Amino acid sequence: MTGRFDRLSLNLKSLTAEDRAVGVAVGAVLAGAIGLSVFNPLPGASATAETPAQAAAAQGTSSEGAVSATAEARREGFRVAPHRVKASEVIKMAESQIGVHEGAGGMTKYHRWYVSTPHAKATASRDGGRVAEYNGASWCNMFVSWVGAQVGAQGMGWDAYTVQHATWFKKSGKWGTTPKPGAVVFFDFKDGRSGGISGIEHVGFVKKDNGDGTITTVEGNTGNAVKEKVRKESQVVGYGYPDYR
Template identity: 35%
Template sequence: MGSAKGMLDAARSDIGLAGRPNKFTRAYAKEHGNEFLRAPWCDMAITYWARESGNEKAVLPGGDRAYTVWHAQDFQKADRWFKGTTDNVNKAEPGDIVFFDWGATNSTGAIDHVGIVEKVLGGGRLQTIEGNTGDAVRRRVRSSSVIAGFGRPNYDGKEPPPPSRPGTKAPKWPGRYLTQPPIMSGDDVRTWQTQMKKRGWRLTADGRYGPRSEEVCRSFQREKGLKVDGVVGPQTWRQAWEAPLT
């Protein structure tokens, strides 16, 4: 039986390891092909530590991963995913697997990097251990601005998955499609922007539907399996309130 402590002990033991190929890329290449010998290895390190500490089932719900997007989506499918809002980040726990997007969105499809939570610092900040950061295993301090979300492994094998968090009933659709260009403005835009901010998306609720609002809309539509057109119509409006907060 694994544990968060075991996972963290495995990661701590490799702090300072640098360069490639290394033991992570060699182990992954042995299982999956030599093209991984010099590939980016942040998630290979997570896979290695999980296997070394007996935490494969908890940390790797979809199997070995070198691709961070698929790994995050594995946690989503297991209903063990938390979007990287400041409130959520403050509730993270040591041993959680944390995913980063340097483009500062909360979209799993945009994830660039992964690490493990070592300590929760408050104020939307985490101390992490990460592989392939400066081509080495290092401790880092990260803020919610670059945290796309985190997965919570079921280390003891007994904890039930956290429940999906259903939204509330959406207000009536305002009757016009929010799109740009030209930039639209109004209280309906501000209402939608405010709700998207509550869901963890980073944008300003200024009542102006500009390029950033459209970018968030497209990412949200992609996440929820909606038609991706960047337009807030009746379905996208309703899902902003009623879709589960994954």
């Protein structure tokens, strides 16, 4: 659940995939050209509902900047360029995956997606491993990253290792103890919050606070599948808060 690599190094030498994609999108805005729409998922998925040019034309903007931002986002592994989304969009995407199981060798589409992204090289290098080692590895955080990339959730972060992902949220000032819908929830099932970030062993999304000391979640790599669960808040280390609107 925590990810294959265990060597910590908290400072990447380059910007994150999300930062690079956001930068290109901001450049398009400054040029007076933005057209975020519903574009193709990763290769092999269904056709677009609207082309970048059509989206830009509908908004009275140039399609060139929109195409550039979209192309860069897709190269990084996003389905659409990062932007502020509603928490309900993330929850809906996560729920749509409930029932997805591991295949042969413990593989899922979340593994295949993650290793296809340039960010996988950065995290593997950081943690002292190889990209190939992600195949068949614990995938709860790859699932969280995949969901964020599918909806273009700004401020979701991106990792395969729960401890590093939680550390990123904390260093970004997006860390807390309130179970908000859509928050990324990090667990230490033995020690909870007292175990600290270094003790994190699992991650998922908060669907709702049940108001009785439990939360309803959607998680990957739970019994080798994506499942909805009810968890005790006492098992939670903390929550990461994406930039929802």
